[in-house]
Amino acid sequence: MHESVLLHESLAALNVHADGIYVDATFGRGGHSGEILKLLGERGRLLAFDRDPQAVQVAKQQFADDARFEIIAEPFSAMSRELSARDLMGKVNGILMDLGVSSPQLDEAARGFSFMRDGELDMRMDPTRGFSAAEFIATAKESDLADVIYRLGEDRQSRRIARAIVTARQVEPITRTLQLAKIVADALPRHEKHKHPATRTFLALRLYVNDELGEVERTLPQAVDALAAQGRLAVISFHSLEDRIVKLYLRDEARGPQLPKDLPVRDQEIKRRIKLVDKIMPGEAELKVNPRARSAVLRVAERIR
Structure with missing residues (x-):
């Protein structure tokens, strides 16, 4: 509710x-x-x-x-x-x-906002306009990914995360939320207590995709x-x-x-x-x-x- x-x-x-x-x-x-x-x-x-x-x-x-x-x-x-x-x-x-995302958007896995539920990596508030999070991370330069994660997610490990994403996408396309969440978690052996390691990355991508x-x-x-x-x-x-x-x-x-x-x-x-x-x-x-x-x-x- x-x-x-x-x-x-x-x-x-x-x-x-x-x-x-x-x-x-x-x-x-x-x-x-x-x-x-x-x-x-x-x-x-x-x-x-x-x-x-x-x-x-x-x-x-x-x-x-x-x-x-x-x-x-x-x-x-x-x-x-x-x-x-x-x-x-x-x-x-x-x-x-x-401001921000609504609870229904987070709770519906198909919208791709949540790292806790598996769904398409979309994150657009209006799915009929613009580009999805999956499309962005499929084509972005490693430096641009790192910049977005650092600037919008305020994550000091942004370069490590960006490197992991670029390495993973060379093996297979990153199209699912839990797939991305695991890539980020595996890249960060140490992370904030009581906070999922992908929290800041997902926030950064959501802010970026929706401007x-x-x-x-x-x-x-x-x-x-x-x-x-x-x-x-x-x-x-x-x-x-x-x-x-x-x-x-x-x-x-x-x-x-x-x-x-x-x-x-x-x-x-x-x-x-x-x-x-x-x-x-x-x-x-x-x-x-x-x-x-x-x-x-x-x-x-x-x-x-």
Whole structure:
């Protein structure tokens, strides 16, 4: 069963008004969307994005009869384009971005996200676009593989892992998740306690194949642009790389333009667009029922003008 992380905290952060306009940038399996809809009145409106065809199908099945809801089958980096087409830029009262992969994607072996279940080595959130993880590791240079695993997986053993992958693919194509997981594990005689040795490699490949960090970087400015005054942006991150992007972007936006120290400008004259509202971590009660929430961070900002 899919458990939405920081569900109540994120809803509280959005400060939902009954007649407001809201965006769920990552529909997933509809946990957050369903709760937002419960708080909306007849005049309220919720637009949800998801590039995963399975998630889009779930959205259509769950909320097909709800006139307040619309699912948009696009990555959230299409936010400005899609909201502009609906004349909603600058009018949105709240945006929720629940980053990363969803539990159903991890749990379905055929999607290729998990090193614990055997399936095709795909990892694409939208299997109809782009290249799969198997296609990437079949053709990538050893140096490029090492760079991706080091930069996105933050694995210091990236060169050893890349060398093992290149050696293995010369014997037979690497097309299955457990096949890759074993190659990585065999290449690392010593690894972190209580963590599967392929954890960082699978994370790196997933981030690379889906350009997840690039998606976040492109979308955050669009989300701020989309908000009305007093509109809230709530972003849930699950690992350090994406959280760092969110943290730094929101911090810089909240500071406003960095002017020379000796410039005679009063603080209230600096045109800041947002203010930081909160940073929230899962509580012990949530961690007991949903261990996947352990690395989650919710950051909240509000549009000033």
